[in-house]
Amino acid sequence: MRIIAALPDASAEQETNGHRRASTQDIRAKEQIMGFHRHLSTAALAAAAALTLGAAGAWAQVxxxxxxxxxxxxxxxxxxxxxxxxxxxxxxxxxxxxxxxxxxxxxxxxxxxxxxxxxxxxxxxxxxxxxxxxxxxxxxxxxxxxxxxxxxxxxxxxxxxxxxxxxxxxxxxxxxxxxxxxxxxxxxxxxxxxxxxxxxxxxx
Structure with a gap:
């Protein structure tokens, strides 16, 4: 009696590859979101610094x-x-x-x-x-x-x-x-x- 090795299921492999692609897309999306938040934080800090410097400059002019x-x-x-x-x-x-x-x-x-x-x-x-x-x-x-x-x-x-x-x-x-x-x-x-x-x- 011969033992036939089970071949990998093509549909299962496709599903695994699909999950990998989805995970990669999720990671990229999260990175984009984090980058956007970092951009907002940097912009907010820059705006606050500008306001502070502007107020200090106005005070210095009195x-x-x-x-x-x-x-x-x-x-x-x-x-x-x-x-x-x-x-x-x-x-x-x-x-x-x-x-x-x-x-x-x-x-x-x-x-x-x-x-x-x-x-x-x-x-x-x-x-x-x-x-x-x-x-x-x-x-x-x-x-x-x-x-x-x-x-x-x-x-x-x-x-x-x-x-x-x-x-x-x-x-x-x-x-x-x-x-x-x-x-x-x-x-x-x-x-x-x-x-x-x-x-x-x-x-x-």
């Missing part, structure tokens, strides 16, 4: 005098805003004081106000008390205590006002003080800007 003038204009605009804000806060302070609002009163001034109210109330009670009674003696003792508290709180208010402490400053007044400090700061900045401009002129 002279010190132009910078100082721009800063002066900005500080003047800020000063105008601070003055407008200060005018509004001062008007609010006057209005709140006239209407007796808490925003116009400090902690120390409110203590004095409460002491005064208490004294007024006790005096009204004493007017209805029979002299020499226990109620009369009690109210008089309360009145003496409130007078001592009023004297102490008044001294505290005056001391804290002299030292510029917040306890003697109302919220409205505190805003006005902040506005005034901001205005002083802007005026100082403007003076410095003008000095810088004069220095630039001397260098020319």
């Amino acid at each position: 002279s010190p005098t132009q910078e100082d003038r721009s800063q002066l204009a900005a500080d003047r605009a800020a000063l105008a805003r601070e003055r407008a804000g200060a005018a509004a806060d001062e008007a609010r302070l006057r209005r709140d004081k006239a209407e007796g609002r808490m925003a116009a009163e400090s902690k120390d001034s409110m203590r004095v106000y409460r002491d005064q109210r208490a004294i007024t109330g006790i005096k009204k009670d004493l007017a209805h008390d029979r002299p020499g009674t226990l109620q009369d003696k009690t109210d008089r003792a309360f009145l003496a205590g409130e007078h001592k508290a009023l004297a102490s709180d008044t001294k505290r208010l005056e001391r804290n006002r002299a030292q510029g402490r917040m306890e003697a400053t109302s919220p409205d007044a505190a805003r006005v003080q902040q506005d005034r400090r901001a205005i002083a700061g802007q005026e100082k900045a403007i003076a410095e800007d003008k000095a810088d401009l004069r220095a630039d002129q001397r260098k020319k």
